Amino acid sequence: MQTSAPVETITRRDLWQVRWTLRWRRLAEFFRELAGHPVALAGGILVLLFVLAAIFAPSITVHNPEIGSLRQRLIPPAWVEGGQAEFPLGTDMQGRDLLTRVIYGARISLLVGLLTVTVSVAVGAVLGALAGYYRGWLDTALSRFADLLMAFPFLIFAIAMMAFIGPGFGNLILALTFKGWVEFFRLSRGEIMSEKTREYVEAARALGRSNYAIIAAEILPNIIQSVFVLATLRLGFFIVTEASLSFLGLGIQPPTPAWGSMVSEGRDVMLTAWWVSTLPGVAIVLLVLSLNLFGEGLRDILDPRLKVE
């Protein structure tokens, strides 16, 4: 009787505590590694700056992003002859401050990107987990549907869908996620299929845990890192796709400042005012570049198997 006493004192709560201590330690270690990875760190800091600018846009700039003054049309950037310090990046054809519109544009880009990634991850990871765990007809049906969606180039699919359902914020998210979940589905399905055969899953099953508990509490925490890495890299892709749709006039509609439509509007005055069309594009390149740097850095740290030389 006495020999089994120490075993009984380990409660579920203790296990839970050990698990969380380990997770916190892993998180702390992740931040230490991030600090030692200059590329990922630089990307991460830039992304953070964009996020902060988007959140605090009204406090950063005094100008209205949608209403300008016709008397202040097409003022060049401050560093060019004729530029004014009040409009650091100049103004557009409606006399709106370009920097203000670029900052507010970050809101749209980040919001569309984050929403698309979140919905895609949620749908893709859950369906992938179910398909990979249970297999059978559900897996076959979902995998064939995923194959089918892969037969369409992403941009064409999104363009066609926007053409049929019409422009607008909600439709944009729908068009991007309709195909966006497929990659997360494939990733999580594959990972679940390989994790399923590992000892810890066998152990959990032997302990009588339900399938749902095994997927949600045992397997998902182990594959979440790869999903997170893919999500960061896809975020940049979704932002470029949104910008491309808005550039074609199928995404966010003017006067709401979206980087893609700003580049498009600027084309009309390209011969006389180069800044209107090119500078919002610089913002897209910078944000996507930093996201990709951060994403590839994350991959080196979190998922060294996938490391690209």
Place this chain on the structure above:
Amino acid sequence: MRAVKTIERVLYALPIMLGVAIVVFIFIRMTPGDPVDIMMGQGGTISAGEIEQLRREFHLDEPISKQLWYFLRDAAQGDLGYSYVKKRPVTELIGTRLPATIELAGGALLIALLVAFPIGIISAVRQNSLIDRLSMSAAFVGISMPGFWLGIVLILVFSVWLRWLPVQGRIGSEIVLERITGFYTIDAVLTRNWTALSSALRHLVLPSVTLAAAVAAIVARVLRSSMLEVLRSDFVQLARAKGAPESVVVVKHALRNALIPTVTVVGLQIGVLLGGNMIIETVFGWPGLGRLVVEAIFNRDFPLIQGAVMVYALTFVLANLVVDILYTYLNPKITL
């Protein structure tokens, strides 16, 4: 055996295409509004009698399963419907625009490979050198850059400021070129019209470079990493130990094996080149399929959009198919 596998792979592509056709069909059914109005696009007003007649013509009075069957049967015979906006059959419209798109994609592919191969190889052979770091940084920027922005910057620099290259179009408006194949560069050579050839090539440069940038970046990165992997393998070390000159080691042993993953990526990129050009064609006023689709979207010309999406998906599926088949020839160990 290889032939059997090839046929199997071709047969596997068929259900995918069928699925694509069904998805496209469902797309058009998802569109809110009256089907006749949708099919007509912004083609003008018609009387109630004509609407009834069109309903019968489009088989809209029959069950949806039958409508799907008619659509699939016609598509299989190359009949993608009729554009009431352009007043011409969709297949014909796509046919006249396709050469421009293929010519642009071909130019872009050529530039991308010419840039990516030397860069990928040199970066791998001289890993961590200045040239490696510079070119991989450039490749990283290339991947992160949206095509429409790069196109505008190139137009600004090379057409507006330097005045070296034309802003848009496929050929100078003053040039008369006999249409034989629809590919302007080929037609110019066939008719020995050198002024036309020079003009067509000058028009081709900027859009091709814009389209090529991202592809070159991706191919260079893949080639470099697969070269690095192969260069470290035992058989390459053995070749070196046996005294093979470095150039032979790099080209004959390493490059040949590194080609396998590279070909996959190039194949996938061909699909992107043919399909990703809506943006580039819009920026450069290139009269190809992409611009036709963008126009169709704004005219709400649904039969045309539907047909073009089918053609795009078909090209994408075919590109993947060709890559899979090429695979077996590059690496006999792989079976389909």
